[in-house]
Amino acid sequence: MNKPLRRVAIFCGLLVLALLVRVNWVQFVQADELKNDSNNRRVAIERYSIPRGDIIVGDQPVTDSTTTGVGDYKYKRTYKNGKMWAPVTGYASQAFDANQLEKLYDKILTGTDDRLFFSRTVDMLTGRKQEGGDVVTTLNAKAQKAAFEGLGNKKGAVAALNPETGAILALATAPSYDPSTFAGMSDKDSEAYNALQKKNDPDDPTLNRALRQTYPPGSTFKVVTAAAALENGLYTDIDAPTDSPLPWYLPDTNHVPLPNEGNIPCKNASLREALRWSCNTVFGKISADLGNKKMMAEAEKFGFNNPKVDTPVRAAESIYPEDNRPQNAQAGIGQASNRATPIQMAMITAAIANGGKLMQPYMVDKLVAPNLNVVEQHTPKEMSQPLKPENAQKLQDMMETVVKNGTGTSAQIPGVTVGGKTGTAQHGEGNKDNPYAWFISYAKTDKGTPVAVAVVIEGSDTLRGDIAGGKLAAPIAKSVMEAVLSDKK
Amino acid sequence: MSSTTNTTTIGTIGAPSRRNTELALLVFAVIIPVFAYINVGLAKKQEIPAGVFGYALGLALLAGVAHLVVRKWAPYADPLMLPIATLLNGLGLVFIWRLDQEPKITTTNLGGPMAPGQLMWSTLGVALFLGVLILLKDHRVLQRYTYISMVLALALLIAPIFFPPRYGARIWITLPGVGSLQPGEFAKIIIAVFFAGYLMVKRDALALASRRFMGLYLPRGRDLGPILVIWALSLMILVFETDLGTSLLFFGLFVIMLYVATERTSWIVFGLLLSAGGAVAVATFESHVQVRVHNWLNPLELLDGGVTETAQAMYSFGSGGILGSGLGQGYSRLIGGIAPKSDYILATVGEETGLAGLMAVLLLYGLLIERGIRTALAARDPFGKLLAIGLSGAFALQVFVVAGGVTGLIPLTGMTMPFLAQGGSSVIANWALVGILLRISDTARRPAPAPAPSTDAEMTQVVRP
Numbered sequence: 001m002n003k004p005l006r007r008v009a010i011f012c013g014l015l016v017l018a019l020l021v022r023v024n025w026v027q028f029v030q031a032d033e034l035k036n037d038s039n040n041r042r043v044a045i046e047r048y049s050i051p052r053g054d055i056i057v058g059d060q061p062v063t064d065s066t067t068t069g070v071g072d073y074k075y076k077r078t079y080k081n082g083k084m085w086a087p088v089t090g091y092a093s094q095a096f097d098a099n100q101l102e103k104l105y106d107k108i109l110t111g112t113d114d115r116l117f118f119s120r121t122v123d124m125l126t127g128r129k130q131e132g133g134d135v136v137t138t139l140n141a142k143a144q145k146a147a148f149e150g151l152g153n154k155k156g157a158v159a160a161l162n163p164e165t166g167a168i169l170a171l172a173t174a175p176s177y178d179p180s181t182f183a184g185m186s187d188k189d190s191e192a193y194n195a196l197q198k199k200n201d202p203d204d205p206t207l208n209r210a211l212r213q214t215y216p217p218g219s220t221f222k223v224v225t226a227a228a229a230l231e232n233g234l235y236t237d238i239d240a241p242t243d244s245p246l247p248w249y250l251p252d253t254n255h256v257p258l259p260n261e262g263n264i265p266c267k268n269a270s271l272r273e274a275l276r277w278s279c280n281t282v283f284g285k286i287s288a289d290l291g292n293k294k295m296m297a298e299a300e301k302f303g304f305n306n307p308k309v310d311t312p313v314r315a316a317e318s319i320y321p322e323d324n325r326p327q328n329a330q331a332g333i334g335q336a337s338n339r340a341t342p343i344q345m346a347m348i349t350a351a352i353a354n355g356g357k358l359m360q361p362y363m364v365d366k367l368v369a370p371n372l373n374v375v376e377q378h379t380p381k382e383m384s385q386p387l388k389p390e391n392a393q394k395l396q397d398m399m400e401t402v403v404k405n406g407t408g409t410s411a412q413i414p415g416v417t418v419g420g421k422t423g424t425a426q427h428g429e430g431n432k433d434n435p436y437a438w439f440i441s442y443a444k445t446d447k448g449t450p451v452a453v454a455v456v457i458e459g460s461d462t463l464r465g466d467i468a469g470g471k472l473a474a475p476i477a478k479s480v481m482e483a484v485l486s487d488k489k
Numbered sequence: 490m491s492s493t494t495n496t497t498t499i500g501t502i503g504a505p506s507r508r509n510t511e512l513a514l515l516v517f518a519v520i521i522p523v524f525a526y527i528n529v530g531l532a533k534k535q536e537i538p539a540g541v542f543g544y545a546l547g548l549a550l551l552a553g554v555a556h557l558v559v560r561k562w563a564p565y566a567d568p569l570m571l572p573i574a575t576l577l578n579g580l581g582l583v584f585i586w587r588l589d590q591e592p593k594i595t596t597t598n599l600g601g602p603m604a605p606g607q608l609m610w611s612t613l614g615v616a617l618f619l620g621v622l623i624l625l626k627d628h629r630v631l632q633r634y635t636y637i638s639m640v641l642a643l644a645l646l647i648a649p650i651f652f653p654p655r656y657g658a659r660i661w662i663t664l665p666g667v668g669s670l671q672p673g674e675f676a677k678i679i680i681a682v683f684f685a686g687y688l689m690v691k692r693d694a695l696a697l698a699s700r701r702f703m704g705l706y707l708p709r710g711r712d713l714g715p716i717l718v719i720w721a722l723s724l725m726i727l728v729f730e731t732d733l734g735t736s737l738l739f740f741g742l743f744v745i746m747l748y749v750a751t752e753r754t755s756w757i758v759f760g761l762l763l764s765a766g767g768a769v770a771v772a773t774f775e776s777h778v779q780v781r782v783h784n785w786l787n788p789l790e791l792l793d794g795g796v797t798e799t800a801q802a803m804y805s806f807g808s809g810g811i812l813g814s815g816l817g818q819g820y821s822r823l824i825g826g827i828a829p830k831s832d833y834i835l836a837t838v839g840e841e842t843g844l845a846g847l848m849a850v851l852l853l854y855g856l857l858i859e860r861g862i863r864t865a866l867a868a869r870d871p872f873g874k875l876l877a878i879g880l881s882g883a884f885a886l887q888v889f890v891v892a893g894g895v896t897g898l899i900p901l902t903g904m905t906m907p908f909l910a911q912g913g914s915s916v917i918a919n920w921a922l923v924g925i926l927l928r929i930s931d932t933a934r935r936p937a938p939a940p941a942p943s944t945d946a947e948m949t950q951v952v953r954p
Contacts, residue, residue, distance in 0.1 A: 001874050002866055004749045008878060009862040011745075012885040016855035019889060020848055022898040026806045027844035034807020037789065039796045042808050042820050 041072070044094055046110065048073035053109040053132030053370070055089050055101055057139045063089060068184065077102075082178035084148040087157075087171045087208045088139055088363065090313070091179030096193055100208070100313045101135055101364070108133040108367050108375065115367075115375045122371075131370035138167035138365045138378075142483035143451070147172035150476030156437075156457035157209035159342040160480050163350035163442060163452045165380040166359030168311060170453070170480055171343075173209040211315045214339035215456055218425025220438045220469070221334030223395060224348060225283045226271055228290055228298035230391040235286075238394045241268040248281040250326040251288050258284045258329065261424070275398045276406035278422065280333050287332020288325060295332060296320050301386035302348045302358065304340070311343070311361050318344040334425060345440050345454035352395045353419070353442035353449045356387030399441075408439065411474040413482060417444040420477065422469030427459075434459025439473035443481040451484040453477045507568035508560050514572035515552045522548060522579030525816055529587045532817030547608065548579050551615045562622045563931035567864060570930075573857045574923045577908035578611050578916065580850070583816075584837050585911050588830050591822040599827050603911050610913035614920030621924030628929050632872045635686030642680040645672035646722070646739075650729050660732050660903060673735045673904075674918035677742075677887070678925065681879030684743060688750035689871050696751035717763075719743045724767045728775060734890050734902030738883060740764050745882040746875055749865075778900075785900040798824050798833070802895055805836035806847075813843025830911040832903065835895045850909070851892065858885040861926050867933035877929045880922050 026034070036043060048068075052075065054061035062085045065075045077092045079085060090100025098106060107113035111120060111132040123130050140160075147158035151174035160170035182193035198204040207213055229235045235242060246267040247257040258280050260266055266279035274282035287295050299320035300306070309315040321327070321337035330336035343361060351358035360381040367375040387395065399419030402408045408420040420441030427433045436459060442452040455473040523545045530538030538544075552575045559566055586604035589595050595602055625631075631638075649672060652663050663669040688695075723740040726732055744760030772778045784790075789800045796804075801824040809819065819840035821829050829837060839847040861881025868874045887904055894901035905912045907919040 001749055001752065001871060004752050005862065005866050005874065005878060008745055008749060008882065009859060009866075012858050012862060012882070013855065015885055015889040016851060016858065018898065019851050019892045019896070022893065022896050023806070023839065023844060023847050023851065026803065026896055027809055027839060027847065028811060031807045031810045034804050035810065037804060037807075039789065039791065039800065040804040040808065041796075041823055042804065045820060 038097060044097075045072050046112070047092070047098075047106065048075045048077075048094055050111065050130050050132060051075050052077055052092065053111065053134045055085075055109075056134055056136045057085070057088075057144070058141050060141065061134070071185065073185065077179070077183040079178065079180045079183075082180045083176040084144060084172070086176050086179055086206075087173045087210055088137060088144075089179065091183065093179070093183050093185075093189070093193070095185035095189055096182060101137075104312055105135045105364070105367065108135060111370065113375070116369055119369045119371050119373070133370055133375060134368045135364055136366045136368060137363050138162075138169065139171065139363060140169040140484055140487060142487055143170040143480050144172060146170070146479040146483040147455075147476065148174070148176075150455075150479050151457075154457050154472070155203065155209075156455065156473075157213065157342045158453065158455050158476060158480060159210045159346040160451055160453040160484065161343075161346045161350045161359075161361055163354035163359070163449045166350070166361045166383070167365070167380070168343075168361055168363040169451060169484055171208075171210045171363065173207070175203050175205040177205040208313075209456075210342045211311065211313055212341070214316050214318060214341050215436050215438075215458075216336075216338055216425040216427060217334040217340040217345055218423035218436060218438050218469075219278045219280075219334055220345055220348075220421045220423035220440045220454075221332070221338060221340070222275060222278065222283045222423075223352060223399065223421050223440070224299055224302055225286050225295070225332045226275060226398065227302075227352070227387055227391065227395060228295055229271065229286045230394060231298060231387060232290055232294055234289060235271055238271040238398055241270055242274065242282055242286075244268050244274070244279070244282040244285055246281055248285050250284070250329055252325045256326070258333075271394075272398045272401055275421065276401050278407055283333050284329040288329040290332075292323060292325070292328040295328060296322060298386065301384050302351060303344055303383065309343070309347075309361070311363050313363070315343050315361075316341050334423060342454045342456050345438070345456075346452055349440040349442050349454060350452035351384075351386050352392055352399065353444065353452050354392075355389045356392035357385050358383045396444075403441065407470045408441065408474055410470050411439065411441050411478045411481075413443060413478060413485070416481075416485060418442070418478075418481065419444070420474065422474065424469055437469045437472040439469040439477045441474070441477045441481065443485060445485065451481050453480045455480075506564045508556075508564060511559070511568035511571055512556055514568065515556055515575060518572040518576035518579065519545070519549050519552050521576060522583050525580060525583040526586065528815075529583060529590070529817040532815060533587075533590045544582075547612075548575070548582075551575070551612065555615055555619060558619045558622055559927065563927050565934040565936075566927040566931040567860050567934070569860045570857060570923050570927055573853050573860075574908060574920065577850070577853060577857075578614075578920075580838075581834065581906075581909040581911075581916075582607055582611065584834055584909065585830050587817055587841075588822065588837060590817070594822050594825065594827065594829060603827075603830055606913070607911055607916070610916050611920075613913075614917040617917055618920040618924040621921055622928060625925070625928050628873055628876060628925060628932060629870060631682050631876065631925075632686050632689070635683055635690075638679045638683035638686065642676045642683055643722075645676040645679065646726060646735075648672055660730060660735060671905075671912065671914040673732070673738075674912075674914040675921075677738065677883045678880065678918060678922055680739060681742065681746070681876060681883055684746045685872050685875035685879055688746055688875055692750040692871075695747070695756075696753055720763045720767060724771060728771060732903060733778060733781060733900065734887075734894075734904035737764075737890055737902065738886050738904070740767075741886045742879060742883045746879050749878050750871075750875055781900040781902070785897065788897050796823075798826075798828055799897070799901065801825070802833050802836040803897060805833075805840040806896065809840035809843045809847075811844045813839070813841050813846055816841050827911070831905055832891070832901075832910065833895055834906055834910045835892055838909070839896075851888075854888045854892075854907075857923075858888070860930075864926055864930040864933060868929055869933060873929045873932065877926060880926055884919070884922060 051065040055063045062080050064078045066078055068076045073094045090102045092098040092102035109132045111130045143160055147170040158172040177196050182189040196206050250256045260280050264277040266281050304318045304320040307317040318340040327336045331338040360383045362378050366377045369375050396419050403411050403418045403420045407422040411418055411420050423438030425436040427435050437457040440454045455477045457472045527537050585607050589602040589604050648662050649660050660671050660673050661669045662672050723736040726736045747756045784799045788803050805821045821837040821840050824833050858881050865874050865877035890902050891904045891906050893899040905915045
């Protein structure tokens with residue numbers, strides 16, 4: 001009986017060995033994955049076991065932490081002026097995880113990042129409690145305030161950049177939400193969170209419209225079409241008449257005209273005049289003449305069709321579509337399937353204002369350890385060069401005309417050169433929904449070009465007849481530019 | 490039985506009894522849980538728990554009395570089994586007490602603190618262990634009760650059908666006023682006695698009366714009878730009591746003992762075929778089994794938006810990592826309910842003592858199992874051999890099924906980790922199991938008595954006129 005006994009002994013040994021291999025697999029190989037799984041409550045327990053580091057604008061933190069006194073989580077996140085800063089900070093909630101900067105820099109904010117190892121070790125040896133690091137943003141508090149208050153009760157978004165570095169100065173969205181209201185995990189927090197969800201609030205206040213919502217860019221896209229015309233050598237002189245019949249019919253259609261807004265002088269208008277009056281016929285024809293490929297290539301240089309525009313919070317992908325000729329002509333005036341985020345339109349404006357050079361947009365300047373050592377510092381990076389410097393100069397010239405005596409006069413700032421473009425994008429089948437009002441602009445002083453801004457306002461019924469970008473969006477752009485300029489002085 | 494002579498542990502006269510080794514190991518087996526207990530107290534309340542002296546004294550007393558009884562009544566017993574069982578039981582008490590410190594899983598609804606009760610059951614378990622050693626002078630006495638064992642085992646296995654299911658499985662007998670017990674734990678021992686007795690008688694018939702076919706010995710149809718009966722029984726347990734673990738345990742136990750008794754590999758092939766066939770057949774219509782298999786394949790899946798117990802256990806293991814969070818500093822209470830103290834106790838071990846601690850505990854089980862099998866090898870009588878391998882095999886299968894289920898190696902079944910987990914029946918039955926193994930090993934290791942002077946030899950020298 002001993003031979004089978006020995007075999008059974010080996011079999012039992014194998015059973016135990018299998019268990020040992022399995023626990024090694026679970027506790028060693030899979031350990032990190034399980035440890036950091038989003039459903040593992042320990043992640044949140046650890047996240048809130050110490051006061052979280054802060055997100056800083058200028059020199060002032062826009063976040064804070066308070067002790068809760070109950071439950072698993074010792075501390076709770078609070079926000080100062082949460083509604084205004086929500087599109088920047090995102091939220092960190094005990095019950096609903098975190099997003100945006102709060103999520104991306106969670107490890108820095110909780111002090112668990114590998115780069116904080118040294119500071120953590122020192123804390124451990126000196127018996128101090130672990131602390132979180134800080135995230136210092138590039139935002140400009142005044143510009144953000146101007147943007148947020150400018151939007152007021154309207155639905156829309158504002159994105160402002162420093163064209164020379166790509167630093168994001170303002171990122172506002174309306175309606176917004178206060179992330180403090182659901183930072184905890186009580187029933188009240190759940191109620192607040194649920195009430196904000198799109199299914200309960202059709203205005204979708206948690207949507208970061210500046211980064212994550214795409215709109216048809218409308219006439220503001222004409223600057224890209226103009227850029228494509230100049231870059232591809234279709235036209236070189238912005239004051240020479242273009243070959244633009246009126247009316248102009250969409251290609252490959254049975255005499256379907258592309259209408260202009262009202263009776264404006266668009267027949268064979270020069271590029272400067274066409275942009276000043278916002279001629280659909282001129283730019284539609286340019287797009288058609290260049291063709292889908294060239295238009296797409298130029299748009300892509302400005303950042304379209306790039307799913308990875310990380311600020312570091314990832315922006316939604318702006319789309320210049322691959323399409324047939326009539327659709328491509330419409331896309332050339334910012335309609336059809338053409339979609340852009342506000343940050344994308346700000347990037348276009350910034351690239352033009354910066355001599356044709358597009359800088360990588362970013363909103364985190366540096367990460368600071370609890371001992372104030374800088375863990376990571378952003379250096380401005382060039383993203384692409386959509387325009388030659390001389391063509392950028394021509395486009396600036398044209399955009400400045402728009403503000404001086406075109407559709408964008410309401411953005412004028414005394415003593416400052418402002419260039420801009422209005423837009424009113426149709427929306428819905430047969431234009432039945434309220435249109436979007438756009439305005440993009442930049443401001444230039446003798447010291448440089450400190451700001452480029454894009455504003456979009458989603459229409460409401462009362463404004464239907466009178467929604468042109470110049471009326472609704474331009475004043476907001478103006479106050480944002482003024483806020484940045486006043487800060488520079 | 491041909492090769493007993495070269496495998497017996499009986500040495501020459503005066504073989505060491507190893508009782509002092511056992512005593513030294515027992516000291517560690519008491520000290521380690523006491524330190525663990527202090528550790529939990531320091532971690533949870535920043536103070537040495539008030540009950541530490543009582544606990545240390547109690548555990549030391551149990552171990553000491555057990556040791557003295559073994560010294561007196563089973564002086565040649567295996568020196569490792571008692572210390573390992575004591576250590577596991579002591580650690581189990583510490584982990585249960587540690588989980589008692591979590592108010593969320595120690596509400597009155599969930600039965601309140603469980604460590605005091607477990608301590609009482611452990612004492613009863615040790616008492617039964619001592620009873621076995623003192624009253625059972627020779628394990629072969631059990632052979633007389635072969636068929637009574639069978640009836641008793643069947644009764645114990647079938648009884649839970651008549652009681653309401655708890656936590657999804659019918660493995661409980663509820664006695665009003667006394668509490669509830671899991672008869673399966675006791676049936677495990679009794680059925681091993683029955684198999685040992687039955688197979689000792691039938692093994693020759695089962696082994697020799699067979700035809701050879703494709704290298705396998707095919708048993709005769711009528712010899713297949715008993716195995717089919719056991720197979721059907723285990724399937725019935727699975728279907729009517731929805732208890733995967735017990736079913737697997739009994740069938741596996743029978744196959745192992747059959748193989749050892751007959752030395753015929755063909756029985757293993759039959760066993761595997763039958764169990765695989767049965768499992769597949771049952772799984773196709775038994776939703777309870779399907780749910781378990783589904784959870785096993787998708788351990789982290791959310792159920793109605795909530796995290797399942799299976800997932801919580803996996804998170805526990807993962808969060809423990811290599812070195813663990815430290816005793817008292819884990820969050821295995823997130824598993825919820827009373828499961829962290831019973832079925833999922835290993836998750837707490839894994840999270841708080843890490844991979845290192847969990848491997849150590851598994852190795853302790855491995856050591857205990859292999860000492861049991863060593864006892865079977867050493868035993869001099871076939872009944873003792875079969876009983877020892879039966880008990881060790883059952884223990885091994887139980888450890889594998891529970892630990893494998895909790896760690897996600899195999900689908901989860903409702904059984905408890907011997908000695909470690911909360912549960913009165915389990916701890917009492919397993920102490921009795923260790924008691925019987927010690928009795929067999931004592932018999933096996935006892936030096937052979939000096940040859941009695943042969944009266945015949947003397948007679949032949951007497952020359953009578």
